[in-house]
Amino acid sequence: MKILIGGKGRMGSLIAQTAQAQGHEAIAQVDAMSLDEIKEKPAADVLIDFSHRDNLGWIIDYVNANDCALVYGTTGLDEDQKQQLYKLAEDHRVFYSANFSYGVAVLQEALRMLTPMLRDSFDMELVEIHHNQKADAPSGTAKALLEIMDPDDEYKKVYGREGMIGKRGKEIGVHALRGGTEAGEHTVYFFGDNESITITHHATNRQIFVNGALKAANFVVDQPAGLYDMRSFF
Ligand SMILES: NC(=O)C1=CN([C@@H]2O[C@H](COP(=O)(O)OP(=O)(O)OC[C@H]3O[C@@H](n4cnc5c(N)ncnc54)[C@H](OP(=O)(O)O)[C@@H]3O)[C@@H](O)[C@H]2O)C=CC1
Numbered sequence: 538m539k540i541l542i543g544g545k546g547r548m549g550s551l552i553a554q555t556a557q558a559q560g561h562e563a564i565a566q567v568d569a570m571s572l573d574e575i576k577e578k579p580a581a582d583v584l585i586d587f588s589h590r591d592n593l594g595w596i597i598d599y600v601n602a603n604d605c606a607l608v609y610g611t612t613g614l615d616e617d618q619k620q621q622l623y624k625l626a627e628d629h630r631v632f633y634s635a636n637f638s639y640g641v642a643v644l645q646e647a648l649r650m651l652t653p654m655l656r657d658s659f660d661m662e663l664v665e666i667h668h669n670q671k672a673d674a675p676s677g678t679a680k681a682l683l684e685i686m687d688p689d690d691e692y693k694k695v696y697g698r699e700g701m702i703g704k705r706g707k708e709i710g711v712h713a714l715r716g717g718t719e720a721g722e723h724t725v726y727f728f729g730d731n732e733s734i735t736i737t738h739h740a741t742n743r744q745i746f747v748n749g750a751l752k753a754a755n756f757v758v759d760q761p762a763g764l765y766d767m768r769s770f771f
Pocket residue numbers: 544545546547548549568569587588589591592609610611612613634635636637638670677743746
């Protein structure tokens with residue numbers, strides 16, 4: 538495949554390296570400042586973006602102009618930007634996930650099953666841990682997990698606690714820890730009376746996200762237009 542890579546950071550660089558090792562052609566690795574680099578290049582089969590939400594505009598323009606597939610992993614999008622991606626998927630192939638690890642996809646399925654049985658009688662809390670360079674909080678994965686835990690937005694989201702906070706209400710506590718080189722850990726707690734259930738996914742290396750993104754690219758280039766996510770691999 539001819540792959541255009543959005544982002545020159547940790548993820549973009551590892552994708553370029555892994556794509557080449559897998560025999561793909563990384564036609565360029567670009568961001569908003571280096572868009573001129575792709576003017577002379579052949580059209581990509583797929584654009585894989587792990588960069589920053591401010592790049593979404595040119596990404597949508599590129600997909601529309603070249604009718605290429607899009608694998609989108611950047612987090613921190615606002616609601617309007619998410620709607621732009623969904624609209625793009627009406628006419629193009631878009632694979633969008635806040636987390637490309639298979640384990641997190643399985644965790645999400647587990648939560649779809651567990652949460653309806655637990656949320657009325659257990660208190661729910663969510664903790665995510667990431668490296669000290671991460672730009673957004675809470676993580677995109679944490680937001681995706683929250684949507685599964687509370688699909689109708691019935692619970693107040695409490696981002697950290699301090700002071701005389703009083704008794705716990707109908708809420709989900711969300712806590713973002715930042716430090717070191719942590720690749721990504723997400724833990725969901727269900728606290729009941731004299732019992733609790735804890736589920737953790739721990740990424741020990743960001744290569745899992747890169748492998749997942751390239752698997753998604755191989756998959757989505759052969760699909761019709763539409764919105765795809767990690768459930769495609771179950
Ligand atoms: N879905 C998933 O599985 C995963 C998603 N991610 C997400 O991927 C994204 C990138 O992560 P990572 O590679 O670690 O981040 P890095 O900070 O290493 O790289 C970010 C890239 O985006 C560029 N960038 C930063 N700010 C802007 C801006 N305002 N406008 C345009 N470009 C900008 C940076 O350029 P410059 O250096 O010049 O600022 C850099 O090329 C994040 O959103 C992260 O959450 C990460 C891992 C897995």
